Amino acid sequence: MEENNVxxxxxxxxxxxxxxxxxxxxxxxxxxxxxxxxxxxxxxNRAILEYKDAIxxxxxxxxxxxxxxxGKLIECIGELNHDEQQEIILRPHxxxxxxxxxxxxxxxxxxxxxxYLERLKSATATPSNSSNDNK
Amino acid sequence: xTTTPTTTTSLLQSYTLDPLFSLxxxxxxxxxxxxxxxxxxxxHYLLNNAHVIREAEVCGLIVGIEQTYNMIIYTIDxxxxxxxCCKWKKDPSRNCKLFSLGTCILARGYIGxxxxxxQITVKHIDLIRDPNREILHDLQTVYLHETLYKKPFELSQxxxxxxxxxxxxxxxxxxxxxxxxxxxxxxxxxxxxxxxEITEELFRDQLLAYLRExxxxxxxxxxxxxxxxxxxxxxxxxxxxxxxxxxxxxLGINAMFAEAMTVYLKKGLIIKLSGEGGLYMFVNxxxxxxxxxxxxxxxQQTLSISFGGIMQEYIIARVRKEKEIxxxxxxxKIVRCLEDMVQQSVLYMTRGKEYxxxx
Numbered sequence: 001m002e003e004n005n006v007x008x009x010x011x012x013x014x015x016x017x018x019x020x021x022x023x024x025x026x027x028x029x030x031x032x033x034x035x036x037x038x039x040x041x042x043x044x045n046r047a048i049l050e051y052k053d054a055i056x057x058x059x060x061x062x063x064x065x066x067x068x069x070x071g072k073l074i075e076c077i078g079e080l081n082h083d084e085q086q087e088i089i090l091r092p093h094x095x096x097x098x099x100x101x102x103x104x105x106x107x108x109x110x111x112x113x114x115x116y117l118e119r120l121k122s123a124t125a126t127p128s129n130s131s132n133d134n135k
Numbered sequence: 136x137t138t139t140p141t142t143t144t145s146l147l148q149s150y151t152l153d154p155l156f157s158l159x160x161x162x163x164x165x166x167x168x169x170x171x172x173x174x175x176x177x178x179h180y181l182l183n184n185a186h187v188i189r190e191a192e193v194c195g196l197i198v199g200i201e202q203t204y205n206m207i208i209y210t211i212d213x214x215x216x217x218x219x220c221c222k223w224k225k226d227p228s229r230n231c232k233l234f235s236l237g238t239c240i241l242a243r244g245y246i247g248x249x250x251x252x253x254q255i256t257v258k259h260i261d262l263i264r265d266p267n268r269e270i271l272h273d274l275q276t277v278y279l280h281e282t283l284y285k286k287p288f289e290l291s292q293x294x295x296x297x298x299x300x301x302x303x304x305x306x307x308x309x310x311x312x313x314x315x316x317x318x319x320x321x322x323x324x325x326x327x328x329x330x331x332e333i334t335e336e337l338f339r340d341q342l343l344a345y346l347r348e349x350x351x352x353x354x355x356x357x358x359x360x361x362x363x364x365x366x367x368x369x370x371x372x373x374x375x376x377x378x379x380x381x382x383x384x385x386l387g388i389n390a391m392f393a394e395a396m397t398v399y400l401k402k403g404l405i406i407k408l409s410g411e412g413g414l415y416m417f418v419n420x421x422x423x424x425x426x427x428x429x430x431x432x433x434x435q436q437t438l439s440i441s442f443g444g445i446m447q448e449y450i451i452a453r454v455r456k457e458k459e460i461x462x463x464x465x466x467x468k469i470v471r472c473l474e475d476m477v478q479q480s481v482l483y484m485t486r487g488k489e490y491x492x493x494x
Contacts, residue, residue, distance in 0.1 A: 007199050009164070012214040032196075032214055075266070077198060077212065094198055096237040101266040109270045116277045117165065117215060 010077035010094075014110040016054035019080065023088035032077045033090065034098065034106070037068050049076070049090075051103075057083070059091045066095070073099045149298070150187035153288035159190040159243040159258075160284070161276045165215035167191050167246065168253050177367070177385050180246055185287040191255055192243045193218060194263065194272040197236055205356070205414055207233060209260075211240065213273075219254040220244065227354065227414060239263040241272065338373045339395045342366055343404065347417065354414040357396045361388075403468020406460050418464065423472055426454060426461075428481065432492050444489030447473065 010032030013019060019026045019033070033056060035049030045061040058076065060066045068074050078092030150156055150173075160182065170180040173187050182188050198217060199210030205227040209220045220242045224231055234240060244257040263269060294301065342360045350359060360366045370391045371383030380387060396415060399405045408414045430453045431445045451469050454461050473490060476482045482490045 007210050007212070007217050009212050009217045010198075010214060032212075077196065094196060094237045096196070096239070098266040102270075105267065106270055109274050113214075113273050113277060116280065117163075120166070120280075 008079075012110055012114060014107050014114070016049065016051045016056050019056060019088060019090075020054045026080050026088060027082060029080050030078070031080060031090070032075065034073065034075045034101070034103070037070050037072050037074055040066060040068070040070060042066070049074070057087060057089045059083070059089050060095075062091065062093050063095050068095070068097060072097055073101060073103070075101075149288065149290050149294075152290065152294070153186055155182070155186045155188050155284075155288070157189075159192040160186075160188045161272065161279055162191045162193060163215040163273075163276055164193055164195065164211070164213050164218045166280070167193065167218060167255075168216050170246065170253075172248075177388075178245060178247060183284050186284065189245055190243065190258075191246050192241065193220075193255070194241045194269055195239070197234055197238045197240060200233060200236065202233070205354075207231070208254075209234065209240070209242070209257075211242065213269075219252065220257050220260075221249075221254055222257040222260065227408075234260070234262065239266065239269055241268075333369070333372050333376055335373050335377055335391075338366070338369050338391065339398060341369060342392070342395050343399065351417055354408060354416050356413050356415065357393045358389075360392055360395075400463070401465055401467075403465035403471070406464055408460065416460070418468060420472070423454070423461070423464075423469075424476055424481070426457060427469070427472055427476065428492060430454065430457065431482065431490055435491060444485035444491045447488040447490070450490065 008030040010030050013031050013033045016033060016035055019031070033049065035051040035054075035056065037047060038050040038055065039046075039048040040060070041047070042065075045059055045066075047058040047060050047066065049056045049058060058078075062078075075096050075098045076090060076092035077094040078090050080088055080090055083089040162182075166182075170182060170188075173179040173181045178189050179187050180189070193211060193213060195211035195213030195218075197209050198212045199208075201208040201210075205224050207222045207224065209222070210217050211220055220240075221244075239262075241261040241263055242255060242257050243259045244255040246253070246255055248254070290298065345360055345363055345366060346355055367388060370388045374380055374383045374387045374391055378387070396405070396407075399415075400407060403418060405415045405417055408416060427450060430450055434445045434449070434453075447470065450473065451466055454469055455464060473482065477484055477490070480493075482492055485491055
């Protein structure tokens with residue numbers, strides 16, 4: 001069964017430094033990130049997400065208006081690309097306020113989910129499991 | 136886990152008793168997209184080669200919204216994949232409130248394939264306001280996958296010992312309720328089951344009876360009857376028997392239901408609503424008769440007393456023009472209505488095919 005490839009899924013990112021530690025490897029990925037809105041410039045549609053020590057620049061031109069207060073915890077789904085200065089930048093097409101989210105719980109649960117998905121992928125990739133092929 | 140003949144055989148025997156067959160199963164979208172169809176049975180999917188499931192529950196953010204005349208399609212993303220969730224509108228003629236992009240929802244519905252794409256037909260959507268709730272769904276899903284979904288369904292020993300007897304009772308009870316319930320509603324004579332011949336006409340009568348019972352005052356589409364397992368089975372039997380096919384394909388069954396709508400339209404039992412979507416409604420006989428009466432009465436007022444009557448052709452043309460829903464109403468239906476109204480002394484005929492109302 002083909003996946004719905006019209007809208008790519010935003011891959012789970014537990015911490016912003018997964019992107020900022022290796023920007024080149026992440027260009028072109030569709031991701032779902034969480035962070036505190038540190039800065040926002042409506043004139044240039046530029047925002048900065050921050051979480052712990054990492055920051056991620058964003059181009060918010062698609063989301064208009066960008067209705068989030070500074071300091072709020074927000075979640076964004078979008079594509080990673082280079083900007084004019086070759087810095088990695090996220091262009092979100094979906095954003096929401098998740099200020100009540102328990103980030104510690106999210107990180108623990110996210111690890112758990114990630115490990116499960118990796119086990120699933122390695123199980124379906126094993127040649128003996130041919131009956132798990134998609135139609 | 137490979138499929139063995141024993142696994143498939145045991146699944147075939149008892150999968151409908153598996154609780155997961157009757158419940159919306161919590162799944163990640165990635166898992167849902169990778170399910171394979173079970174034994175070519177429409178709407179039945181194999182999970183971990185251990186369970187046959189029909190319904191799923193997924194939780195994610197809305198990343199796409201499409202709307203047609205009679206359906207809203209939300210594309211949701213739970214970080215493992217994206218999935219179309221199709222929700223039929225209850226009343227297409229009214230504007231309905233949509234969830235906005237970025238909203239977190241929990242969607243439960245039937246798994247299906249449409250034009251090569253996996254989707255779910257939504258039975259219920261819950262709005263999730265608390266972002267921690269999405270995490271709860273993820274944790275529950277992982278837990279269930281690691282525990283319950285991996286274990287094949289096993290019948291208890293008691294059930295195993297009496298499985299044949301139970302099967303026999305269930306089949307007999309199902310057949311009895313199907314024939315009694317639907318045949319009585321269609322006002323056909325109740326015949327002995329052995330004398331009922333499986334024909335296309337019987338299928339159409341049963342489908343009509345079901346639609347009258349459940350959708351007399353509501354719109355429906357040609358697929359509405361497909362939610363009834365017995366009608367699907369009957370359509371399949373007719374398709375094989377009357378058209379000489381080896382097996383009932385999904386396309387063939389679809390065609391049977393669609394053709395039934397065409398027949399009902401020709402008979403004037405239903406009308407097709409204009410616009411997209413292929414929605415139908417039963418003709419409201421009372422409304423139609425009132426319209427015919429008003430047309431004849433109005434025209435009669437403008438004519439002299441010695442004038443014969445209002446011609447049938449004029450009445451038919453006026454009915455079709457007065458109300459958009461009657462634009463394609465079959466001529467036979469209007470004529471039958473006129474005849475009934477004459478029999479009930481609401482109208483009288485002056486000459487052949489000319490009618491008047493009593494002063």
